[in-house]
Amino acid sequence: MVQSPDISTPDIPGQVDLSDDVEQIVLRDKARALLGSVDIGVLGSTFCAMVVAFAAELRTGKLDVLWILVPYCVFQVIRVLMAIPLKRRSMAETSPWTVIRFAVIGSFLNGALWGLCPVVAALTVDSRLGFVAAVASVGCATGVVALSGAMTTFSLAFAMPAVLGITVFFIIDPSVDGPLLAFCTLALSGFLIMIALRTERAFDKSSRTAADRAVLVRSLRIANQRARAAAQEFERLATHDALTGLPNRAAASDRLNMRLKRAAVARRQVGVVMLDVDHFKQVNDVLGHPTGDRLLVEVASRLRGALAEEDMVARVGGDEFALMFDLGEGRDPASVADRVLAAFEAPFLLQGRQSTIGVSMGIAVYPVDGTSPDDLLAHADIALYASKQHGRSRWALFDRRLGEKAREEREIEADLRVAIRDGAIRYHFQPQISILDRRPIGFEALMRWTHPVHGAVAPDVVVAAAHRSNQAEALLELALDAAADMLHRLAQIGQERVRVAVNVSPLDFLAFDVAGLVETVIRRRQLPPSLIEVEITEDAMLNLDAAGPQLERLERLGVPLAVDDFGVGYSSLARLRDLKIDRLKIDKRFVQGVAENAGDRALFQAITAVGRSLDIELVAEGIETFEQLETVAELGCSVAQGYLFSPALPPSDVIAWLSVVTPKAQAGFRPFKREIAGANTVTT
Structure with a gap:
């Protein structure tokens, strides 16, 4: 048988x-x-x-x-x-x-x-x-x-x-x-x-x-087993992060939905936290992506260790994590957030060196801040953004004001692309005056945008929205083209040596090739490089890994460099020297009390001493009175900018303003307040 x-x-x-x-x-x-x-x-x-x-x-x-x-x-x-x-x-x-x-x-x-x-x-x-x-x-x-x-x-x-x-x-x-x-x-x-x-x-x-x-x-049977195993693996990959093994965003939303249903029946609150790793991009850029991946795995491990077994940790983005936990019985969002922060006090070992890595968190609470998973995650994300604006390694609770601000930012982001395309964003120009002979030697291009709903939008808000919506390069190109238009206008009236300064955000150097864009516009518009001045803040000098090579390219191109709002950041003398900065613009906070306050005078004098020692031209911002003008002149400042001379003017008014001021300066006349007021009257 x-x-x-x-x-x-x-x-x-x-x-x-x-x-x-x-x-x-x-x-x-x-x-x-x-x-x-x-x-x-x-x-x-x-x-x-x-x-x-x-x-x-x-x-x-x-x-x-x-x-x-x-x-x-x-x-x-x-x-x-x-x-x-x-x-x-x-x-x-x-x-x-x-x-x-x-x-x-x-x-x-x-x-x-x-x-x-x-x-x-x-x-x-x-x-x-x-x-x-x-x-x-x-x-x-x-x-x-x-x-x-x-x-x-x-x-x-x-x-x-x-x-x-x-x-x-x-x-x-x-x-x-x-x-x-x-x-x-x-x-x-x-x-x-x-x-x-x-x-x-x-x-x-x-x-x-x-x-x-x-x-x-x-x-x-084997095929069936493998098919079932493959289906299970596909399901796991569809709901879990391959690097950390944590649930992904889709799984987090599903599990949060089930947790909210149980919480509704039990009449209890649920805390939702959005968390990201502070300066994680720098870890990737400097130490490499493999080190960044190992850091994320360790972050996931610490988060699991900081929470209870029934709580949930999910990875919802590159360095973004979501935490979900029940509240009550002496457990509140602040205590959970503080425990998480404490878990990151111990340093991480990255490529053999101990590094302190913090996290920032935003917290939303069910049902106070929302009743659906999408709302809670979105509100926690808004709170996260607020916590990062106020510093790192901290947490913030969501409130309605944050929601209104976030909604306004989203609307600005949504309308910014159309505004750039249709020319709704315009540039006004504020003159910079030589204190010695009162001659206009330059203009600073300042952004102006009136939103149809929110009215006038501050330039820093526009720049932040441009970076969030990947419009930063288009925005800077718009500013450079506006400066080029103004230089052509100035050349037509015999002002071929007057500069126009354009502000460049520190984030721009991280987002795209600023030097390449400036060079492209200069060649396309056939401009002398020495007449396009690039103004940077001291923050850009702190991250020379990204900004340094581009600033050196601009210098080789012949584009003058200016440091805006000098004195409020953390610039070092070595960086000022190595980058060959042409101008230091002293922040108006050091100018406002310089005529009356001995302390402000001493600070201003120290800054001018730094500029003179490095052979850098000094520009005093925010000059509003003759007393301030005379004082900064006595302390060694050679250029002034402020409402004493003129506010920022539309391009057409710049020509009218110059037609009044320039003849008097050429005649050796030193205008007093009424003459300057008369010049401003012409522009209005």
């Missing part, structure tokens, strides 16, 4: 052995069948041997013939003992050829003993006893061939030695029928061979059919 092969497979599809083919399965089937036939063969052979011995005892009345049985029984015991470990070790499955060799050799030895039985019995005991043994041998040989069809070699290994022994017996038998019986025995061997071959073919066919079916079933 053909045994069905084992088609069980491991639970993990990746460990399933698919190397077995149909031939190997058939081979294992044969090994199992042959190993199973050992027990049956031993029992049958032993029974036949006992029959022969019993017949000998009846015919001779002596037990001497039992010596024929003893070695045979010993051999059978050895076969059984050798078969036991093969079965226990499942050798038919793991090493089928070993089992087959064992079975064939044992079958051959068994057949040889049976073949010797009639010969020995005839020669030593009685010819008629040999005849009985011969008949028994024929029956055993025929039975083995008929019943053991797994392998021709196995059955014939037993039958052929037995048939050979029987043939020899009949040849030496003194009876007249011996030769005839010998011929019949040889003919029988031929039939046995035919039967064995036919039986093996039937076995192989049946086994192959079962093996094909088993392989197909196993393949389908």
